[in-house]
Amino acid sequence: MVKPTDYLTVTALTQYLKAKFERDPYLDRVYLTGEISNFRLRPNAHQYFSLKDNKAKISAIMFKSAFEKVKFTPEEGMKVLIVGRISLYEASGNYQIYVERMEPDGLGALYQAYEQLKAKLATEGLFDAPKQPLVRFPKRIAVITSPSGAVIRDIITTTQRRYPIAELVLFPAVVQGDGAADVLVERLKQVNEHGDFDTIIIGRGGGSIEDLWPFNEERVARAIVASQIPVISSVGHETDTTIADLVADVRAATPTAAAELATPVLTDEILKLQQQRLRLYQAFSKTVALNKKQLDHLQNSYVLKQPKRLYDGYLQNVDQLQRRLLTAQQQLLKDRRQQVQLLQQRLSAQSPLMAVRQAQKDVTEQQRRLNQAMNRLMADRRQKAAQVIAALDLVSPLKILGRGFAYVTDDQQQMLKKVADFKAQQPIELHVQDGLVTAEVVATHKGEE
Known part of the structure; x- marks a missing residue:
């Protein structure tokens, strides 16, 4: 018969089972593969998740110190390879695996981290950000690399051959290992703080992805993007491509190519x-x-040699204005005569004697007014004509007559200009400088006859 003292407490049983787990050498180092489940990233903290396959699931915990060494970010549903130990958590009675190391199943951890960071920075637009143009004629070039590698020697040799007047300043840096990324970031900040450099060349020789990993760190990429000085990245060989290459302003396949991109050929x-x-x-x-x-x-130019030609047009305009003035006067006299004739006709049409007498008085008055108006008009026109003639006397077209020229009118004072205007036996008047010459047309000849 079982006694009450033979019953175990839950704590005692759990401690016994935990001891079994702890003493079992096969559970102290377990290599496990499975799919991540129930994962929620907890920054700067322990990570809790599950590992499962098609038929079973196990709880997993990865302490902060171990998780900081993981190069990629675990995701829900990702297949991983895990190394850890199996133990029992007394508070819940559940067994779980304490993960010491984790990497993607079928894909290297570093390559997985590279692809994740590349996708993240591409989403942020860092790869498509505007690139700074390189200074065509740099005075000072900062080189961030190892002082003992072949990179700095290749850059020095190429620069001295192509553009020896440029000053190269080496900022020595660790380009491999855990602390290399921090050194690279610090060197980039130092160069930008100096502010008197035209170009930055950052890089190292070839190697494995582990060797090149500092140039795939996110903080290095962001330091390159934040640089106010154009950055040429020359990491590895032509087939190697790092995050630094993608965010730099210019990517060079080799250190020699970087120096060629940074400098022109002086000759x-x-x-x-x-x-x-x-x-x-x-x-x-x-x-x-x-x-x-x-x-x-x-x-x-004739304007400078014969400045009098400038006045030829004005002289011709004065001549035309004078002719228009005479024509207007003649037309005015003709219109007034027609008005007088019209009034006389209307007067003669009135039969009553008083109307006739009154009309005669009106005609007389109109004639008087007309004469007064004509006299005033003629006086005014003569005065204006005299003023114009006096003002333009030096350039008067009448002086043309003094050089032997003349113009011809008929007995109606109409100017005759063409051969067709002249008729045989026609009396004409020649207007010369000091008077009129009366003549008669004997014959006419047109053109070159």
Whole structure:
């Protein structure tokens, strides 16, 4: 018969089972594969999740110190390879695996971390951000690399061959190992704090993904993007591509290529300057010759040699205005005569004697007013004409008559200009400088007859 003292407490049983787990050598080092489940990332803390397959599931815990060494970010449903130990958690009575190391199943942890960071930075747009152009003629170039590697020697050799006037300043850095990323970030900050560099070359020689890993760190990538100085990344060989290469302003396949991208060929630039100087001299000579030709043309212009020609047009305008004035006066007199005739006709049509007398008085008055108006108008026009003639006396077209020219009118004072205006036996008047010459047309000849 079982006594009450033979019954175990839950704590005692749990402690016994935990001791069994702890003493079992096969459970002290377990290599397990499975799918992550119930994972929720807890920054800077212990991580709790489950590992399962199609038929079973086990709880897992990974302490902070171990999780900090994981190069990738675990995700729900990811297949992983886990190394750890199996033990019992007394508070819940559940057995669980304490994870010491974890890596993706079928894909290297570093490569997985590389792809995750690459996707993250691409989503943020760091790869597509505007790139800073390289300074064409750099004065000072900062080189962040190992002082003992072949990288710095290749850069020095190439720069001295291509552009020896550039100053190279080495910022020695650890380019491999756990602390390399922090050193690279610190060197980038130092170069930017100096502020007097034109270009930064950062890089190292080739190697495995583990060797190149500092250039895949997120903090290094963000330091390159934050740099105010253009950055050339030269990490590994041509087939190696790191996160630093993707975020840098320019990526070079080799250190030699980085130096070639950062510097021009001095001899080529001197030759270009000489060619530019020659083209500038030729262009200046052509400009001087063209300006001289224009100056000669202006000096030989008729305006400068014969300035009186400038007044020819004004003299002709005065002549035309005078003719228009005479024509207007004649037309006015003609209109007034027609008005008088019209009034006379209307007067004669009135039969009553008083109307006739009154009309005669009106006609007389109208004639008087007309004469007064005509006299005033003629006086005003004569005065204006005299003023115009006096003002334009020096350039008066009448002086043309003094040079032997004349104009011809008929007995109606109409100017005759063409051969068709003249008729045989027609009396004409020649207007010369000091009077009129009465003549008669004997014959006419047109053109070159």
